[in-house]
Amino acid sequence: MSSTSSSLQPIANYLILSLPKSTNAREWLEQSLNNGKQPLYNLKVPDFQSGTLDSLVQESEELSKIDQQLNGSVTKIVELLNTVTSSTSTTRIIQSRSIFDYVQNFQWNTSKYRLDKPISQLVKLISSEALQLDSDVKSSYQNYQTAKSNFLAADRKKNGDLSIKSLHELVKPEQFILDSEHLTTILIAVPNSLVSDFNKTYETLTQFVIPRSANIIAKDSEFTLFTVSLFKKYQQEFINKSREHKWHPRTDFIYDEDILNNLRKEFDLTKATESKLKNEVIRLTKTAYSDMIQNWIHIKIIRVYVESVLRYGLPPQFDDYLIKFEGNNLKNLNKAKKELNDKFSYLGGNGYTETKSNILHEYASLVDTEYEPFVLYDLEII
Template sequence: MPSDQSTWLIAVPNNGDAEGLLPELQSKLSQQSKSPNSIAEFPIPSFKTGTLDLLISLSEDLPKHDTFFTNTVAKVVETLRNLLNNDASKLSQHILVNEKPVDEYLLNNWKWNDGRYGSQRGLREMVDTLNKVCGSYPIDLLPPTKPTQEMSSIDNSMKAKLTNYNLVKGSLVQMQRKRTYARIPILIEDILNPLSSGNLSVRSLVDIVSKEDFIQDSEYLDTLLVAVPKNLVKDWNSKYEHFGKMVVVPRSSKPIASDDEYTLFSVVTFRRFHDDFVQACRENKFILREFVYSDEEIAKQKMELDMTDTTEKELWTELLHLSRTNFSESFQILVHLKVVRLFIESVLRYGLPANYIGVVVKASLSFCSSGSSDKPNMPHQPDPKSIKKTFSTLQSHFSYLGSSSKRNNPKGGEADEFVGEYQTLMEQEFYDFVLYEVPWIITQ
């Protein structure tokens, strides 16, 4: 039984009634299901068949290609999903094939792209052409022929752009977390990352202190920041002036901010006795916060942050555009590869002449209530019962092909040798009709 979350591409021999097949199937499928199934003609070109050895070889190789192409499409979709924060409505605006929804591309007069993948080429050349457009293979899935530079276009371009974007995005987050300058306008990303998380003993002080909290350009005095536990505030107020002789300027302590656990104080100290002050804080369980206010550092880091923020936005836009384009390209390539598989399997199963009828079927979905009388019910998930009925109807309709779907192999002793050589192929599950699946692109 094929997956209930895929569109089915089906091929059968043309027995002279190609025009009547689709209406007959539509009638039968509409009778067995309350929810409508989508079904359309799916033309299969008459490729050059080549030799039996070539067909068997390609039949063994193509599942590897299929797996890689499917994974490539899935990775592009995942990139789009991450870029758009998994927003279903936005995602559906970018999961398009030639600016059309996926279902419309498959179910609305699909045709082989003869201008790009000439159907008169040999099958091996055809597969190589699709490979060259789609991307480079993992080491364990290398095709029989050596890939060219063009072959890595989609996969490598996505990897390069995604890596570059992630590096810049990571740098931006790091800069936002580690800023040590004050009163820079807070970006929306700051709200979403740990910059503002934690208590006053650990969190960034960027958006808390200001220039007025610090003594500027003093040779002898320095302003320090101390996070004092709430239960020790009285101790701080009574002790800080007595950390040593000439360590702290009297009455210089000033509360700046407070949270549930700590109060942040500024205090003016003599630079000469900085180490004594640090030791006294440690002994009294007051937490000294290292913070240096510098106008030059503010300007420098703000410029770096602005540049990185601008670069991140530009790369996000470029990656979004590239992913949108590459989804359209890679999905078309995947479907064309499925058609090549349909043809090869049909020749091996039904023999010559290589004249086959293709049909595309998308089984019905179950519907869930929107919860409002003003809104229509929306597709929710595959309807297993309906899908099972759809598949049973197809099996029943094409049951007459059972005798010819055993692969046209020799008889007697030669047959035993043939089966032994290609045992793995012979053991694959197959139906009376040839069927390959195109996984659904889930946007919700």
């Protein structure tokens, strides 16, 4: 059974069912299962190169793991797409048609996955494609996240308060002492509530602060930005004591025309990069969802075939069905599972029937309560 992330709800559930042809089950499934309320579809499972029963047992274990991995990959892709687009749209397109149409009218892709190849080769080919898709999506998303972080940092510099924002649009060269061997000018963002304290004390904060050198450069709702000129020798001491007064020295700012020109470009550049990578990750995740679903369904089909051969034997003589449940209707789904067990438990023989009814009493913990006497898998579409 697949497990869906708690943040995502299925837009449809299916049961994939395989039964021996001898059961002649279609009429009962159409008319009696859940009082005939569940849409029923034939599932076209091709004849594969079966190999030995030992090889099928090995493939069965491998297919179970891959099935779960691809389910998890699909879930992650949908989560990423929802995160990037800030949307939980249930529109899912596979090969230019709805996912429901694709699943309910599934056709094995014989041109891509040739049926003259052994099952082991098909499994390896499909799972390798899925693994590469998963890696590509993760890499693209990480690149986008980096670009988004860079843009947010640039945005804070552009639109934050005077204690953090970039100052390249505010300062002018005449406000600074430049090219002096002994003197320098520093910037201090002072909380508006402490401006009076600043004006009274900045000249005596250290030695050799130039009297009346404080000039207001800018002001916002929280801070007033000053320049102060002093001897370079006492710059670090002035900065340290400013912090003790809860002022904010802008030690990140150095007046350099080349640096300022780059800062002026930074916001536009990071914004353009973030937008470009966002569009790329949206395009890739939509494509990856389509491709990953196709990989996943093909793996499901192989798994149904392998399990059917292991349970019902060779030559393949079984019918395969899809039973649809709209949305997250687990009540109807669980009811259908119970009815299927009641109807077809005889396929497991007397031992199975007795086990299900008595649960082997003290050996109950050793019994796989998920085991069914026929092939049955959940398929959650998210």
